[in-house]
Amino acid sequence: MPKMKTHSGTQKRVKRTATGKLKVSSANKGHLLSAKSKASKRRHKSGSFVSPSDNKRIKQQIANIK
8 A cells, every 4th residue: 555645735735733723824815905904804814723524634635744
């Protein structure tokens, strides 16, 4: 059986916290920011965590990341 490879796209987008949760950055903050409200931009500053329903699948994709 060959080794499981880390999914390189997921590896770039997901970070594992010290407690083992998976953190991702928010979308909609790259460009066209003048059209967005201050509150919207402020909400998208902080990242969010992966939903519990996606946790198992994403953990398999990045099994080798610490």
